[in-house]
Structures are given as C-alpha cells and as structure tokens.
Amino acid sequence: MSENEKIILSVLGNSGVGKTSFIMKFTDNTFQESYLATYGIDFKTKYVNINNNKYRVDLYDTAGQERFRSISINSIRMSDGVILIYDITNESSYENISTWMDNIYDIKGKGFPVIIIGNKCDKEEERQVPKKKGEELAKRYKITFFETSNKIGTNIEETVLKIINQIIENNIRDTDNSIKLRRNRAKDKNSCC
Ligand code: GTP
Ligand code: MG
Numbered sequence: 001m002s003e004n005e006k007i008i009l010s011v012l013g014n015s016g017v018g019k020t021s022f023i024m025k026f027t028d029n030t031f032q033e034s035y036l037a038t039y040g041i042d043f044k045t046k047y048v049n050i051n052n053n054k055y056r057v058d059l060y061d062t063a064g065q066e067r068f069r070s071i072s073i074n075s076i077r078m079s080d081g082v083i084l085i086y087d088i089t090n091e092s093s094y095e096n097i098s099t100w101m102d103n104i105y106d107i108k109g110k111g112f113p114v115i116i117i118g119n120k121c122d123k124e125e126e127r128q129v130p131k132k133k134g135e136e137l138a139k140r141y142k143i144t145f146f147e148t149s150n151k152i153g154t155n156i157e158e159t160v161l162k163i164i165n166q167i168i169e170n171n172i173r174d175t176d177n178s179i180k181l182r183r184n185r186a187k188d189k190n191s192c193c
Contacts, residue, residue, distance in 0.1 A: 006056045007164055010075045012084035012100055014093040015064030018119040022085060023059045026160055030060035031151050038063040041071050050164060055165065073103050081113035088118045088147065089126040092135065101141060113166040115144045115159055122142045122149040129168075 004043050011019045022039050024030050027046045042061040047054055060079065062072035076082060076084060086093040105113055118134040120126075131147055138145030144162055146155040 004054075005056060007081070007162070007167055008058045008060065008079045009081050009083055010060045010062060010072075010079035011085065011105075012062055012072060012076070013064055014087070014090070014096050015066075017064060017087040017090070017093050018148075018150050019064065019085055020061050021113045022083070022117075022119065022148070022159075023061050023157065025150045025153060025156050027059070030152075037065060038068075040068060041075060043183045048161070048164065050168070051163070055164065057160065073107070075106055080167045082115075083163060084116050085119050085148075085160060086109055086116070086129065087120050088129045088131075088134075089123050090121050091128040092172045094129045094137075095116070097137060110126065111170075113162045113170060114119055114141070115146065115154070115166075116141070117145070117159055118147045120149060120151075121147040121154060122151045 010115065011023060013019055016035065019040075020036075022029060023044050024032070027044045036153045040063060043058055045056060045058050047056055049055075062068070062073045062075050064072070082104055084097060088094075088098055088164055101114070104112060116134065118131065120131060134145050134147065137176070144158050144166075146162075146164060148155040148159060150156065
C-alpha cells in the first residue's frame with residue numbers, strides 16, 4: 001500500500017446503534033443527543049498518519065433501517081474493512097451481529113478485516129448486553145472487540161486505528177504472497193525449460 005492510499009471503511013449495524021455518531025466523533029470530535037436516521041448512504045473523510053504514512057480514510061455511513069438494507073450491504077463490496085456496531089442497551093442489535101457477519105463473509109470471505117464494537121458504554125445503568133457476551137462473540141469470529149462511547153469518546157480512535165493497521169498488514173501479506181507466487185512460478189518455469 002503506497003503513501004496517501006485511500007482506505008474505505010463501511011460502518012454497519014442496526015438502526016440507532018450509533019453509526020453516524022461514531023463517524024462524527026471520529027472525524028469532527030462532535031456528539032449530538034438528537035437522532036436523525038440516516039437515509040440511504042453517506043460518507044465522511046479523514047486523513048490519518050500511521051508510521052509516517054498519510055492515509056485518506058473514507059467512512060461509509062450506512063443506514064440501519066431495514067428498507068435500506070440492500071444499499072448498506074452493497075457498501076461492503078467497495079470497502080477494505082468493516083466496523084460493525086451494536087448497542088449495549090439493545091439486545092436485538094447484539095443478536096443481529098451474526099446476520100451482519102454472514103453478509104460480510106458471504107461477500108468478502110473469512111479473514112476480511114472486521115471489528116465488532118459494543119457502543120453506548122456510558123449508559124451502564126441501561127445495559128442489556130454484558131461485556132463478556134461481546135468478547136465471546138468476537139472470539140468466536142477471531143476478531144477484535146471494543147466497547148465504545150461516542151458520547152465520552154471511549155475507544156473511537158483506537159477502533160479506527162486498529163482496523164487500518166489490520167488492513168495494512170493484510171495488504172502487505174497479500175503483496176508478499178503474490179510476490180512469492182510470482183517467484184515460484186518463475187522457478188517452475190526455470191526448472192522445466
Ligand atoms: P441509523 O442512521 O438509523 O442507522 O442510526 P445510527 O446507527 O446512525 O445512530 P445515530 O448515530 O444516529 O445514534 C442514534 C442515537 O443514539 C442518537 O440519539 C445518539 O445521540 C445516540 N448515541 C449514539 N452513540 C451514543 C453513545 O455512545 N452514548 C450515548 N449515550 N448515546 C449515543
Ligand atoms: Mg445514521
């Protein structure tokens with residue numbers, strides 16, 4: 001991956017879990033209590049520096065409402081990684097994570113960079129999903145898990161930096177593998193002719 005490369009992240013999850021709020025907190029460091037559901041799809045950009053390289057990060061803000069599901073799922077095709085969100089105060093948003101994971105792996109295959117986050121961890125008194133359940137779920141898929149709060153800013157940057165690092169590592173591994181593959185092909189050629 002070269003300098004100034006664009007990284008596309010899709011932010012997915014049920015309606016109201018905090019996808020738009022997550023993106024606003026990460027890109028503008030702002031938070032709003034009022035709720036306006038996302039219609040269709042939106043996106044915001046932020047530049048980040050990692051290991052002295054500058055990356056343009058485009059975050060697709062998808063709609064959680066069922067009627068926009070095909071647009072949201074379509075965004076997976078264009079993305080390099082997914083941030084998948086449930087709301088710790090809403091059990092059904094947690095239960096839906098496995099359906100989202102099925103959609104992601106159907107399109108991108110296992111091993112595609114995904115991070116699961118349990119959002120609204122500032123609302124401890126309304127919690128319906130124990131942290132342990134989030135950790136167990138992520139362990140089942142062998143992926144990273146964070147609990148976050150867009151309101152107080154817990155683990156927002158950490159989540160994005162973690163997934164970008166995974167994408168970069170994957171990319172290096174893929175490049176390595178294709179170089180090795182090319183080398184092996186060249187060797188095969190040499191040995192037969
Ligand atoms: P859709 O666009 O309908 O898919 O929803 P969304 O996932 O984009 O949710 P959104 O970011 O609009 O947030 C829904 C509501 O939850 C808003 O009222 C936010 O203020 C609130 N909210 C989001 N994140 C947090 C959080 O970390 N803590 C608290 N207390 N409220 C949050
Ligand atoms: Mg939204």
